[in-house]
Amino acid sequence: MVPHLTTALTGPLLDLEKRFLDASTAVEQWFRVQWLEHTPPFYCSVDLRNSGFKLAPVDTNLFPGGFNNLNPAFLPLCIQAAMAAIEKICPEAKHILIVPESHTRNQFYLQNVAQLALILHHSGLNVRIGTLLPEITAPTRLELPHGAHLTLEPLVRRGGRLGLADFDPCSILLNNDLSAGVPDILKGLHEQFVIPPLHAGWVTRRKSRHFAAYAEVARSFAATLGIDPWLLNPDFDVCGEINFQERRGEECLASKADGLLARIRLKYREYGVSENPFVIVKADAGTYGMGIMTVRDASEVIGLNRKQRKKMAVVKEGLEVSEVIIQEGVHTFETVDAGVAEPVVYMIDRYVIGGFYRVHTARRRDENLNAPGMRFKPLAFDTACSLPDSGTNPDAPPNRFFAYGVIARLALLAASLELERSAPEG
Amino acid sequence: MVPHLTTALTGPLLDLEKRFLDASTAVEQWFRVQWLEHTPPFYCSVDLRNSGFKLAPVDTNLFPGGFNNLNPAFLPLCIQAAMAAIEKICPEAKHILIVPESHTRNQFYLQNVAQLALILHHSGLNVRIGTLLPEITAPTRLELPHGAHLTLEPLVRRGGRLGLADFDPCSILLNNDLSAGVPDILKGLHEQFVIPPLHAGWVTRRKSRHFAAYAEVARSFAATLGIDPWLLNPDFDVCGEINFQERRGEECLASKADGLLARIRLKYREYGVSENPFVIVKADAGTYGMGIMTVRDASEVIGLNRKQRKKMAVVKEGLEVSEVIIQEGVHTFETVDAGVAEPVVYMIDRYVIGGFYRVHTARRRDENLNAPGMRFKPLAFDTACSLPDSGTNPDAPPNRFFAYGVIARLALLAASLELERSAPEG
Numbered sequence A, B: 001m002v003p004h005l006t007t008a009l010t011g012p013l014l015d016l017e018k019r020f021l022d023a024s025t026a027v028e029q030w031f032r033v034q035w036l037e038h039t040p041p042f043y044c045s046v047d048l049r050n051s052g053f054k055l056a057p058v059d060t061n062l063f064p065g066g067f068n069n070l071n072p073a074f075l076p077l078c079i080q081a082a083m084a085a086i087e088k089i090c091p092e093a094k095h096i097l098i099v100p101e102s103h104t105r106n107q108f109y110l111q112n113v114a115q116l117a118l119i120l121h122h123s124g125l126n127v128r129i130g131t132l133l134p135e136i137t138a139p140t141r142l143e144l145p146h147g148a149h150l151t152l153e154p155l156v157r158r159g160g161r162l163g164l165a166d167f168d169p170c171s172i173l174l175n176n177d178l179s180a181g182v183p184d185i186l187k188g189l190h191e192q193f194v195i196p197p198l199h200a201g202w203v204t205r206r207k208s209r210h211f212a213a214y215a216e217v218a219r220s221f222a223a224t225l226g227i228d229p230w231l232l233n234p235d236f237d238v239c240g241e242i243n244f245q246e247r248r249g250e251e252c253l254a255s256k257a258d259g260l261l262a263r264i265r266l267k268y269r270e271y272g273v274s275e276n277p278f279v280i281v282k283a284d285a286g287t288y289g290m291g292i293m294t295v296r297d298a299s300e301v302i303g304l305n306r307k308q309r310k311k312m313a314v315v316k317e318g319l320e321v322s323e324v325i326i327q328e329g330v331h332t333f334e335t336v337d338a339g340v341a342e343p344v345v346y347m348i349d350r351y352v353i354g355g356f357y358r359v360h361t362a363r364r365r366d367e368n369l370n371a372p373g374m375r376f377k378p379l380a381f382d383t384a385c386s387l388p389d390s391g392t393n394p395d396a397p398p399n400r401f402f403a404y405g406v407i408a409r410l411a412l413l414a415a416s417l418e419l420e421r422s423a424p425e426g
Helices: A012-022 A024-037 A072-089 A107-122 A207-225 A250-270 A306-313 A397-422 B012-022 B024-037 B072-089 B107-122 B207-225 B250-270 B306-313 B397-422
Strands: A043-050 A055-061 A095-100 A126-131 A140-143 A149-154 A156-158 A161-163 A171-175 A193-195 A236-239 A279-283 A292-295 A324-328 A334-336 A339-348 A351-360 A377-380 B043-050 B055-061 B095-100 B126-131 B140-143 B149-154 B156-158 B161-163 B171-175 B193-195 B236-239 B279-283 B292-295 B324-328 B334-336 B339-348 B351-360 B377-380
Touching: A012 A024, A012 A397, A024 A207, A024 A397, A024 B072, A024 B107, A043 A397, A055 A207, A055 A397, A072 A107, A072 A339, A072 A351, A072 B024, A072 B072, A095 A107, A107 A126, A107 A149, A107 A171, A107 B024, A207 A236, A207 A324, A207 A397, A236 A250, A250 A279, A250 A324, A292 A306, A334 A351, A339 A397, A351 A397, B012 B024, B012 B397, B024 B207, B024 B397, B043 B397, B055 B207, B055 B397, B072 B107, B072 B339, B072 B351, B095 B107, B107 B126, B107 B149, B107 B171, B207 B236, B207 B324, B207 B397, B236 B250, B250 B279, B250 B324, B334 B351, B339 B397, B351 B397
Parallel strands: A095 A126, A095 A171, A126 A149, A171 A193, B095 B126, B095 B171, B126 B149, B171 B193
Antiparallel strands: A043 A055, A043 A339, A140 A149, A156 A161, A236 A324, A279 A292, A279 A324, A334 A339, A339 A351, A351 A377, B043 B055, B043 B339, B140 B149, B156 B161, B236 B324, B279 B292, B279 B324, B334 B339, B339 B351, B351 B377
16 A cells, blocks of 8 residues: 555646656666765665655654564565675674664564664674663563564673674674764774764764755756756754753744745745645754654744743753754655655665655644654555656656655765764874 | 475485575675675576485576566566666666577567666666667567567667667677677677676587586585585586587597496485486587487487487587587476476576576476477566575575575676686786
8 A cells, every 4th residue: 555645736746756757767877976976874764755846855864763664575675785785894794783772672663673683684694682771781582573582682892892792793783873972882993893883873963964965965966857956855944052941042943943934935936835834843963753843933932831842952862952953844745544654765775675654643744753652653665666667657656666765865875975074084 | 386396305405405594694704705706797597406405506697588587576676786786887877788689589588688678777777779680770669468568779880889870888788698609790899898798608608617617616615514515516527529410429428428427326325315317418508408418328329310419419599519518417306286397596796686487397307498499387486585584494485595596696606707717818
């Protein structure tokens, strides 16, 4: 089943998908040339929103969970992509250690880790899971649904190397976004590959840097295809020095939100879009959809009540919000059984290996679907993203998935630029 | 559906499959290290035979047909592998020209060419088909089943470049095994990539060189796994200077066949195999299963009658047989509905991307299944070759397919060695 795309407009986006379709060879060739200059991160997932008149990434995750939500038929594609990635990073490797998130024993997240371990195992590595959780002091077997299981083991640091008591890996795969900072045990591992690098964690990363890189990438790509980059690119602005608790920075937020809403309104007029514009205010660093606010009028950010301020003030692991990104909101016009559906696309190395929809019945189409405590129903993409079919409608599922894969790869390329630029010297 | 493996023995091969399963990480790591030293051909198919006590390649095709016989579910895997191959060969490329076989307007073969064109198109290239057929003097559209079609166009040579009237490709993909020799129009294309290289054609190639390289590869691989290489490696010998029409070389053939049969008999005794040994006599250069003879006793090659001699004397395109390979026969113990089934595994770059069984009801298990005029029913592999499952029996389909993928990749590696060694100087 594929979500229904409900939009009164048949204009810009159908045009966009059609342009992608007609130019699919030029699109692939453009990416090939980009990958000569830039190295993609090991893996990545991108949340997209499809408003019917605009198709854009809203979040790029460099430590993706949710591999368990992908179509099992795509497992060989994941394995092959992981093989290609490993060949480039550490062809002689035998052992890899996954360091997962510590904050959760959420069964869905653990299934994601198990799926990741399975992919790496089939791509030809011995895989074990080392946890940062201090209470795990001996190998601990966790039972998962369908008879699966996962063994978490305590990390052991030996000089410049990290491993387990009886396991000395060549590479460390982080599935932990380091929201709580870089733990000492992960610092200075000069003898091992740490994938992705530590500066991909939220201590260093800023959404604004990612979307600035994305804007560049979108401009270059759009120029190649002769389209308006706005159709792919969510506009944004930033405010530093915010303190929600002490009500500092509200004016900055209000004036930036106002400016952004005005810019969006102009674009909506240009394209004859009758929807109400909105912006999303969120922490510039951090993840998991805490501290996210939908704003339809700048006045909404002035005089927040205590509950709202508290919600905005911290994100995951107690990281405090002081820098904020204000991002153009993109409506979600895809629905399944009256539920709003947001596509998430997965990549390993430069290859799109599948995706799924987050389907949520209790949310509006201008709200964030990846919010705390949010229960979504995953709906795996039923076909691959590499099979555009010019014999069918531009918005037929294979073509829509192809377009999603293109936008997701633009975000992947932006992440490569972002990581290059934020890499520590030396 | 997966063919039934009928064998009285549960010994060596189950052991072999179990060893592959247990050592799957070591197997992949071994391949990764090999590919650091050697470059796989762009594509390759390998005919395997599974006797229950021995699993071995019997033919390695560097210009594979039959892509149309693969499971359509594996198309994304083909595309991704082709993307990886193109990135390495010609990342900046936009245009590729396929040069198919000229000898046939066989609908099945043309569907293979169409499928190959589709794979390359989806991997991001403009693909057109240039034919060596002199009667094609203008673009000619051929209708294929299911509403598909294929346009053959006349080749145009311009100095050091080959193309079509309005098409100047960066690469030429040969799907033509050059049995008739290298046409002048393909010679000296120094400004374009010719894939695979011309010396992969049957003018230069010798099966004995391939299987000599395979024996090396099998020895090294078997040593890593601590197994007897004979379990993977078909023994062989050669006779040069054969002339079937003039009855020259019969004695060489008889004595070599006798020696080989004796060696096989010894091995059968060692492993308690009660089957009758046999050898296959075939042209050392050439393909398409013409000029192939099953020999169970050396006396059979003495005093061939006129019909037998005529059959052995020429292979495809009238190429004359003067060098002959005598290869250990491997029984086929896989059956579908009482038909003998021979697996064929397909690879693009270093990746196994699927396979199918040739199923033939009118053939015996010690006969060649790829003979002239032979009608086989293709039966696509229903799962990928990258999903060994140690939780099931060693001969459960995912594990059997994994083993097939391993052996096919050994043959692929042998082909890489063979091409390195036969490359023209300079």
